Amino acid sequence: MADLWSQKCYKLYFLSLFYVFHLLFITEETVAVRCYCDPCHHSNTNGTCETVTDGACYATISLTLLSDNEEQERHTWGCLAPHEGTLFQCEPLPVLHREVTQCCKEGDLCNLNLNLTFAESDNASKYEDPDPEQRKESPTLMVLLISLTVCLVFLIATFVVVYHRCRRQQLKRKQLLVDCEHETFIPPGNTLHSMIDESSGSGSGLPLIVQRTIAKQISLVRSIGKGRFGEVWKAKWRGENVAVKIFFTTQEQSWFRETELYQTVLLRHDNILGFIAADIKGTGSWTQLYLITDYHENGSLYDYLHLHALDTSEMLILAHSAACGLSHLHVEIAGTRGKPAIAHRDVKSKNILVRSNGTCCIADLGLAVRYVSETNKVDIASNTRCGTKRYMAPELLQETLNENHFDSYKQADMYSFGLVLWEIARRCVINGVVFDAELPYYEFVSSDPSIEDMKKVVCVQKLRPSIPEEWANQEYLNITGKLMGECWNPSPAARLTCLRLKKTLCKILDGLEESPK
Template identity: 25%
Template structure:
C-alpha cells in the first residue's frame, strides 16, 4: 500500500531521532514551513522563530515540494535532524517519489530557492533508487520500507490516539516567499508558450505566455543586452526580495539565443494603461496609492533578518509604465533595469558607492537634482529621495483619475506629469526650465479642497516633490501617511472658488 507524503514525512522525522548525531554548534538558519501534523516532530531540529528555524544539530536545510500541475508547492521546509551530508550551498532538487521533489543544502535560507532540472527529474522518476542516495534525509526510508510500513502504522495510530499531532489552533500566515526556478540547462523553450506581445521597452519585449500551466509575463532580452538582463535578474534574486508590492519573479533562463525572465502576470497591465481606461472611486484610488508606496518603502528598506541581508535598492526609473496593476486592484513595482543596489555604508554617507554615471529613467519623472546632473554619488540617500519625487508625481497621476475628488466636476482624461504644460514628451531643456529654474510642479485641482482628504493630499504631494531632496519624505513615511487617511471621502461644506 503506498504511503501518503504527510505520513511518510512524520515517520522519517521521528525515525531520525533514533540515530545518534554528532555534537555540533551550527548557526544555520533555514526557512521553516510544516503542516500541522508535522509541527511537533520538526521542532527537534532546532528553535523555530516565525518562519525561520535555527538549526540545533546540523548545518543543513531541507526543502520538500509537491508538484501540482508541474509547479512546486512547499510541503516541508526547515533544518535536517540527522547528520546529513549537504555539500551544495543551493537547493538542487531531485525526485524523491512521484510528484515529490526535495533537496538538502548548506547555506542560510537556501531551501527557498529551487534549482530544478525537469529533464533530470523525469529520468529520476524512472530510477527512483538513484535519485537521492546518501545526500538526503529520506534515504533511510528507502532502506527500511518493509519493516517501516508496519512501524509507521503503529506510530501513527498512537500519535492520533494521544493527539501528539494536533491541528493548529490559529491561522498561520505563510511568508510571501519566492520559490525561484532556475533551469539548469537554461533552456526555457519547451516550457514556455508565447501568446502575445504586451509591451516593448528600451531593453526588452514583454509577452504574455504560459509556464507550467499558468499564465505569466515573459520579459525577453536580445543577445546584445545580456548585461541588462543580468542586472535586472540579480535585483530580483536579492535575499528577502519578496513583497506583495513587488512583482513576483518565477524563473530565468534562455529561449534559443535570447535571455528570459518569467514573472507573475498582472492582468490589469501597467498603471499607465490602467488609468487611461479606468476612473477610480476613493477606495480604489487609496488601495493603488497605498500598495504603490508600500512596495517602494520595502524596496528602499535595508533589511536584516537573522543572517539574511537585503540591501536597500533605488529604483531610479519609477514611472506609471513601470508599475503594474494586479487583478485585485493593487500595485506592484517592476522593471529594475536602471536600479542601483545600495551598500549599507552608502546609506551612512560614506564615499565610493557608485563609480561612473548612474543609468536613469524617464525624463518627466526625474527629480530636479537628477535632471541637472548634480547627484551626490557619495550618498545613497539622494537616489532614494529621487524615487520619492517620482512617487509624488505618480500619486498625483492616479489621484487625478479619482472621481470622488472631483465632486460634480468631470474627471479629467489621464495625463502624464507636466503633459498639460509641456506636452507628452517634454525635452530635457524644457523640464530644466520648468522644474529646476521655475520650481513648478503639476497643478493640484481646487475641487480637492472640497473633500476631507484634500488638504492632506495637497500637503503629501508637496512633501514628496519638494525641491530640496533632504526635505522630502521617505517612502516609508509616505506609506504611513496614506495608511492614516480615512477610507471614505467626505464633502466639506465651505465653498472654494474653482
C-alpha cells in the first residue's frame, strides 16, 4: 500500500514538472496576418506577403552612402518569420544608428502605418516612438518572467508536499517494522493462557507491551452482540478464539473503567471472565476502543437458558459457579499486593457467560465500584450509567442507597443475583416438565420497563417473581427458592451475603453428588 502511494506521489510530481515546462516554453500564439512587402520575395504581384503563425510584419528605413558622400534613405517592407528572432530584429541598432526597424502584428498591412524616423542627434540616432495608440509593446518578456516566477513557486510547493507525503509513508513502514519486531515478546507456539500463566502472576492480564502487540494482530470474525456500550465480536489471534468488546468513543469512560478493574491485582478467577488485553486502535477516520477477553461459545447465561433445559445438577452447577465469581469480586484479599473488594452493580443473566464445561463466569465490570480500605472510601465510576432497571434493588429504585457505605452495593448485587437464580431454576426439568425462559417480573411489566414501572411493582406493591407450586415438591428447587427469597428481601441488611450463598449451594451440590443415583 505504501509503495503504491509512493508511485502516485512521483507521478504527481512529474506531471507537475511537465505542466510547468509547458507553460514556460509555450509563448503567446498569434494568427497569421498579411503584410505589405517591397521588395516582395516569393510573393504574388499584389504587393503583399502572409506571415506564418507567430510571425510579424516589419518596416525598415536605412541610410545608404552614395559616391559623392551624400546619404540616401531606403525603405523596405515585408514579412518576418518567428525563427528569425523578432525580439532583436525589431529593436533599433544602438551602435550603427544607420537603420531603424519596427514590427507589428495588429492586423493586415499594419506595417504601412509604422512611423519610421531618425533622431536629430548625431551621436544617438534612434528611431522616434510611434503613436502610442498605434504601437503596442509585445508582452512576451513580461509573460515569460511572470510564468517563470509562478512556476518556480509551484515547483517548490509541489516538491515539499510530495516529499512530506512520501516521508510520512516511510515512517509508517518503519513503524510497521517496529511492530513486527515486537513479535519477539510472543514466542511462536505460545498460547494466550500459557503466556498469562507465565506473566507476573498478578492475574491482571498480559504485560502492557504484549497487550498492544496482540491488539494489532486481532482479526475480527463476526459480530456476536450489541449493547449500549458498543459491540462484541468473535475474533481470531494465531488461530485462537477471543472476544473483542469494541466500545463507542462516547463510552470511553466505561472502557477505561473496565480495563482498570480487569487489571486489578489477583482478580483472575475461574468464574470471572478472563481478561487478555486492552488497546486503542486509530484507523484514521475513527478510533476503536478494544477490550479483549476469553471467548465462550455458549454465550451469555440468558442465551444459554433460552436454548437448554437443565437437570438438577446442571442448575446447581450454574448457580454455584456464578456465586463463586461474584463472591470473589466481593471479598477483599489483604496483603502487600492484595485485592480490593469490588461490587458489580449490574448483575443480570446477560452479564454472566457460560463456559464450555457448564460453569459460569461474571463479565462486564464497566459499572463496578471498589472499596479502598486504607482510606475507607468507595471508588465509584465517574460515568453516569446506572444498572439495568429490571434488576435494580428497591433501595436503588427509591434512591435511598447509602453511597458512602460499600456494603450497600454488595447487598444490591445480592438482590439482583436472587433474580438470576430464579431465571436458572425456571429451566430445571420437574417430572418431565420445564418452564419457558423468562426475565424477572415478566408478568408485571413490559419488555422495557421504566424506573417508575419497577418502583411501583417492587417498592409499592412489594411483588417478587412468582415461585411455581411444583418447586415445593422437589427438594433442591424448594431450597433454591428459599435462597432466592433471602436474596431479594426488602431489607438490604437481611439479605444473604454472597459468601454465605456460595457455601450453601456448595453443600447442596455436594449432597446431590453423594446421594444414590
